[in-house]
Amino acid sequence: MSDFHRSAPARSYARVALSIGIAALATQLAGCGKKAAVDEELAAALIQPVARIELAAAPAVAAGARKGEDIYASVCGACHDSGAAGAPKAGDKAAWAPRLAQGFDGLVKSAAAGKNAMPPRGGAADLTDGELKRVVAFLANKAGAGFKAPD
Numbered sequence: 390m391s392d393f394h395r396s397a398p399a400r401s402y403a404r405v406a407l408s409i410g411i412a413a414l415a416t417q418l419a420g421c422g423k424k425a426a427v428d429e430e431l432a433a434a435l436i437q438p439v440a441r442i443e444l445a446a447a448p449a450v451a452a453g454a455r456k457g458e459d460i461y462a463s464v465c466g467a468c469h470d471s472g473a474a475g476a477p478k479a480g481d482k483a484a485w486a487p488r489l490a491q492g493f494d495g496l497v498k499s500a501a502a503g504k505n506a507m508p509p510r511g512g513a514a515d516l517t518d519g520e521l522k523r524v525v526a527f528l529a530n531k532a533g534a535g536f537k538a539p540d
Contacts, residue, residue: 458527460520461527465511475505475506477532485532485534493522496525
């Protein structure tokens with residue numbers, strides 16, 4: 390027998406397999422272009438970010454009711470913690486000694502008017518006189534003064 394007759398069944402099987410493959414491909418392509426139904430709520434839930442940030446306003450403190458420590462942390466600490474612009478560091482007894490010699494009223498007057506690079510009231514124009522006195526007492530007491538902060 391020749392090689393031609395032996396390969397005839399193999400060619401036949403190949404034709405059948407090729408026909409089945411083309412039919413399978415045609416059925417797959419027939420579905421192309423059709424949009425599958427999407428559950429919009431599920432899709433939105435699946436693409437949510439992992440974390441979320443919500444901003445809220447800080448609770449308002451009545452004017453004149455802020456404590457010296459709170460005012461120091463929000464206004465004065467930026468310069469007096471680091472000594473920026475020549476500000477005497479909080480708690481530095483040597484740097485505060487000549488200032489403390491002015492007395493409480495002298496320090497309050499100096500803070501109200503501003504001194505060197507420090508603007509009047511430390512740049513917080515909304516400070517009441519009572520708040521200014523509380524923050525001056527707080528800062529001076531960190532350097533060893535014994536001033537009593539007003540209520």
